[in-house]
Amino acid sequence: MSRLDSVIRRLTAQRDCLGWAVDHAPEGQFLDIGLGNGRTYHHLSEIAPERDIWSIDRAMKAHPSSIPPKELYLEGEAVAMIEDLAERVGQTISLAHYDLGIGVPEKDRPLADAVGNVLHNILAPGALIVTNAKFEGFEMLPTPDGVPEGRYFIQRA
């Protein structure tokens, strides 16, 4: 499979998993970990306009159409920013999307594990996480039809 086909499959899986999770998330706020260009943040804002959506990145590089409000954006390293968010909002996040890493599982594992460890401090009971890596200590849920096995994950706190 070409890398172009592969990225199309990954982004389709990401969109379909986020859509399912938005429909099934309990009450609460959302969090996008890895704002980047802001595509997933923008998508979440469109499909869940009634939710507050926090976002985190170590540097602002979002497209002008996808810049979150200042008060819901945390700039810095993901683990430290999640710890900061825990102090601000406690366990009120009902959907967290994790989109960090370079796509090389053995290199991405330590960061995913470190983020997984602190995520529990902000997640509401029954919160959903949508991720590009399996997280330890969360219940694995089935992904929507058509999402290739292992491409994207939905887990419950």
Ligand SMILES: C[S@@+](CC[C@H](N)C(=O)[O-])C[C@H]1O[C@@H](n2cnc3c(N)ncnc32)[C@H](O)[C@@H]1O
């Ligand atoms: C794949 S991009 C996210 C793409 C984004 N979800 C979108 O749809 O446009 C990953 C982003 O995570 C940020 N990032 C990577 N490692 C990080 C870390 N340890 N802490 C905070 N941000 C990080 C990078 O700066 C980059 O902008």
